[in-house]
Amino acid sequence: MVPDIDAETITRNLEGGMDIQITYPEEIVVGREGVISILVKNNGWENKENISFGISLSAIPGLITEPSDKITLEKLAQGGSYGENISLQIPSDASLGVHYLNLKYSHVLVANNETPKPPFFHDIAIPLTIKKDPSVTIHTKMPESIFSNAEFPIEIEVLSKDIDITNVGIKIIPPKDIEFRGETLHTFSNIQKNMPIAVTSQIITPVKEVNTEYKLPFQIIVTYTDDIGLDKEDSQTVSVVLRPRTFMELTTDGGIWIGSFFIAPYVSLGTIIGIPAGAIISLLIRKKQNSSKKRTKKKKL
Incomplete structure (x- = not known):
């Protein structure tokens, strides 16, 4: 199947419970290859015979399809399904822009699984955008x-x-x-x-x-x-x-800037990068000494 990232899908629910899904490339580069994926399911209660898909090549002169420009099935029973890919070889001189490939579908419904009815036909237009260079x-x-x-x-x-x-x-x-x-x-x-x-x-x-x-x-x-x-x-x-x-900035690794000081993400908040450890201890000792002096002064009074 064509990858979803660059593909579009057409779905048709046709006579007799025949469901068709066509996945095609959104864009194809000149001189390159694209793939159309076709999936057909018989969700009706009657068999279908002489099923065919035919691609008209006139929209893109020089277009080559492999293995063929036509898919045929002799019979598809109730509940059956069939899928196949068709490769498109875009010629190097193909004109750029949107082209429409005509896919002609047909089948014969077998009434009561006994009597074939007249063939059913349906045309499906597949838009293909041809561009000059790969993206x-x-x-x-x-x-x-x-x-x-x-x-x-x-x-x-x-x-x-x-x-x-x-x-x-x-x-x-x-x-x-x-x-x-x-x-x-x-x-x-x-x-x-x-x-x-x-x-x-x-x-x-x-x-x-x-x-x-x-x-x-x-x-x-x-x-x-x-x-x-x-x-x-x-x-x-x-x-x-x-x-x-700004005054407070979070870094992508989990650190934080507070003013001109940086707190690293891998240490506790008490470790501040940029302030010497001795300075921190000195500040703590000074604070403790000041607290002791205040308490002593209060006792004298």
């Missing part, structure tokens, strides 16, 4: 805004909708002063059709604070070899706002 999409997921001295995730998903691609490279070109924890270049020997591949890295923002908001552009470049050996390149530019840090 390779890039989807980038990242925060809408970021702030200084922190890490943020960036996830890139690549999907080849029409063909298998090979020698795939995914490159992230960051703006100035932005570093990464992880790779900025990912390579794959093969990405299968309709099987998305995702890569994730961590953006490390500059330590220096900013006073105003401004946009940082990230360029994503995907290179690959298509199914006929041509080297291709697709790119995308996404922007994220670098802004001043």
Whole structure:
């Protein structure tokens, strides 16, 4: 069957309880192959004979169908079903746009499972969109805004909708002063059709604070070899706002900024990154001493 991600379905409920389901590709690239899947079910209580599906090829000159442009069945009993795929070879010089293939269906209903009736005919128009190039999409997921001295995730998903691609490279070109924890270049020997591949890295923002908001552009470049050996390149530019840090900010790893101090996600609230441990102990001792002096003063009075 054609994968659901790039397929459409036509359903017809015809005379005598005959149900037909036709699944066809939403788009086909010139010079490439598409598949039409046909499933017929006899949900009536009478047998059907001389069932046939015939595809008219006149809508797309040079169109080749395999194994044939016609499916025939001698008989389909009550409750029976039958399915078959027809491969479409789109010629390289096919005109772009929407074309309608005419599928002519017929069957003979056997009344009371004894007497054949006159043939029943029904035409079904199958719309096929022929396009010039395969679709390779890039989807980038990242925060809408970021702030200084922190890490943020960036996830890139690549999907080849029409063909298998090979020698795939995914490159992230960051703006100035932005570093990464992880790779900025990912390579794959093969990405299968309709099987998305995702890569994730961590953006490390500059330590220096900013006073105003401004946009940082990230360029994503995907290179690959298509199914006929041509080297291709697709790119995308996404922007994220670098802004001043507010008084309290939660980080993506579970940490928290309170003013200029950072509380790490993997320690208790008493451990504050950026304040020396000695300073904390000194403050606690001083506080204790001040409390003792106050109590002593009260006793003298």
